[in-house]
Amino acid sequence: MRPEPKASPYRPDPRIAQIAGWIGDPVPPAPFPRHELRFRNDRWAAAVGLDGLDDAQWIAHFGRFEPLEGNLERPLALRYHGHQFRNYNPDIGDGRGFLFAQMRDGGPPEGGRLLDLGTKGSGQTPWSRDGDGRLTLKGAVREILATEMLEALGVDTSKTFSVIETGEELWRGDEPSPTRSAVLVRLSHGHIRIGSFQRLYALGDHEHLAALVDYGLATYPGPLPPADAPDRENPAVVLLHQVVERLADLAAAWMVAGFVHGVLNTDNMNISGESFDYGPWRWAPAWDPKFTAAYFDRTGLYAFGRQPEALLWNCGQLAVALRPLAETEPLVAALDRFGALYQAAMTRRFCWRLGIVPGVAGSEGAAANGADIGGAEADVALIQAAEQVMNGKGLSPDQFFFAHRAGRPGPDEDFNAMLRSREAACSADAPFWQQAGPPHVLIEEVERIWARIDEADDWSALEEKVADLRELGAHLGEAPRPAGQPWQGVD
Numbered sequence: 001m002r003p004e005p006k007a008s009p010y011r012p013d014p015r016i017a018q019i020a021g022w023i024g025d026p027v028p029p030a031p032f033p034r035h036e037l038r039f040r041n042d043r044w045a046a047a048v049g050l051d052g053l054d055d056a057q058w059i060a061h062f063g064r065f066e067p068l069e070g071n072l073e074r075p076l077a078l079r080y081h082g083h084q085f086r087n088y089n090p091d092i093g094d095g096r097g098f099l100f101a102q103m104r105d106g107g108p109p110e111g112g113r114l115l116d117l118g119t120k121g122s123g124q125t126p127w128s129r130d131g132d133g134r135l136t137l138k139g140a141v142r143e144i145l146a147t148e149m150l151e152a153l154g155v156d157t158s159k160t161f162s163v164i165e166t167g168e169e170l171w172r173g174d175e176p177s178p179t180r181s182a183v184l185v186r187l188s189h190g191h192i193r194i195g196s197f198q199r200l201y202a203l204g205d206h207e208h209l210a211a212l213v214d215y216g217l218a219t220y221p222g223p224l225p226p227a228d229a230p231d232r233e234n235p236a237v238v239l240l241h242q243v244v245e246r247l248a249d250l251a252a253a254w255m256v257a258g259f260v261h262g263v264l265n266t267d268n269m270n271i272s273g274e275s276f277d278y279g280p281w282r283w284a285p286a287w288d289p290k291f292t293a294a295y296f297d298r299t300g301l302y303a304f305g306r307q308p309e310a311l312l313w314n315c316g317q318l319a320v321a322l323r324p325l326a327e328t329e330p331l332v333a334a335l336d337r338f339g340a341l342y343q344a345a346m347t348r349r350f351c352w353r354l355g356i357v358p359g360v361a362g363s364e365g366a367a368a369n370g371a372d373i374g375g376a377e378a379d380v381a382l383i384q385a386a387e388q389v390m391n392g393k394g395l396s397p398d399q400f401f402f403a404h405r406a407g408r409p410g411p412d413e414d415f416n417a418m419l420r421s422r423e424a425a426c427s428a429d430a431p432f433w434q435q436a437g438p439p440h441v442l443i444e445e446v447e448r449i450w451a452r453i454d455e456a457d458d459w460s461a462l463e464e465k466v467a468d469l470r471e472l473g474a475h476l477g478e479a480p481r482p483a484g485q486p487w488q489g490v491d
Helices: 042-048 055-062 137-152 194-202 206-219 235-257 304-321 328-335 338-354 375-393 397-403 413-420 443-456 460-476
Strands: 024-026 036-040 076-078 082-084 087-089 099-104 114-120 159-170 179-188
Touching: 036 055, 036 137, 042 159, 055 159, 076 099, 082 194, 114 137, 137 159, 137 179, 137 443, 137 460, 194 206, 194 304, 206 235, 235 304, 235 328, 235 338, 304 328, 304 338, 338 375, 375 397, 375 413, 443 460
Parallel strands: none
Antiparallel strands: 024 076, 036 159, 082 087, 099 114, 114 179, 159 179
């Protein structure tokens, strides 16, 4: 079973104040007409020592944004540029959110990670352009579902920390309007994006570009590049190697989860490697590489099967931005690692979700299916066969992994023969695995949950779904550790 986040005392550490003068702009929160607490994530509040707040205090800090003790005195809207669907945009930044606070957690088990509390829907900033700086309540509900499901499936994701309904009527072109408003707070490892570096590069501000590299290495530590990597002690090269490792692993985590982010712009990519910023996301109803999440992604640029390519392309844009600080060859060498790192992460995460030991040689008549090979080759063959089963049987990734957990036989006999050669890494005997199917958040389920809230102010379906998803995470057990982090190489 997966352990709960480790409880910690409140330990404020607003270290972004060191660079606040050139990374962001102090902004006031919007004055909302109403504050009704709809969701508070107490298990993650405990990890940063904030679970002891009563509801009135919670609303004061996460609805009216009164400063937390020892933390940022004023919220900070961050500045960045970004490629949006491969078109460069210098006129963006935190347009409806800000960084509110930073603090340390209590584990696991290394402890002391810096975590941010950032917002969505907290009002206009200098970067709002023509936007109202608000978030719809439906958007907040969708983010709760996305983050809870991703966390259950072992993806390194931001956590929806708080949702407060704010009593305004909003008009949106992509949902029935007027619609209800909310302000959301997310807990995440950081808000420094690839676009943060792109902005400084575009401005020719090489001094602050180097300072941001140093801040990134100190704030989000990770392993050194391989011993044979050229210029491996150059801070810019070190950072790129770490981001490549993190985003290759993130791409694999999304694929194994069957998740489609929808908007993989460089301003939506954290250098911490954490998944965040959920807009038009979807879970794939089938293993369809062409499946898209955003209705406006007409060319399928960010389709399900193109997500690894998109993240590698984004790493390339970070390499371009770091070019004033390093030669081309060592930056290209870092990018060249992406493919192998992605494949290794895919096999590691795929076997974890199946509940089998990776890299085990085949046996027992499985040779006809290519399972008589061992190691990484066996895992690659297994993944390819699994994709064929999902396509041939019309199974969603959720259905497929549930059916075959810990090597259980499913609807395809050839694939069952491959699984018989694999050692189970866990048990699927618990009653949870005997249900008719797994909990899911396909779009029809999302709409069902929202309809209950919208039509009857009935939050029970959302509460039940969150409980189901947390149970799924508990039964899947401890997830693979994200790559490119300080614990790499530690047993």
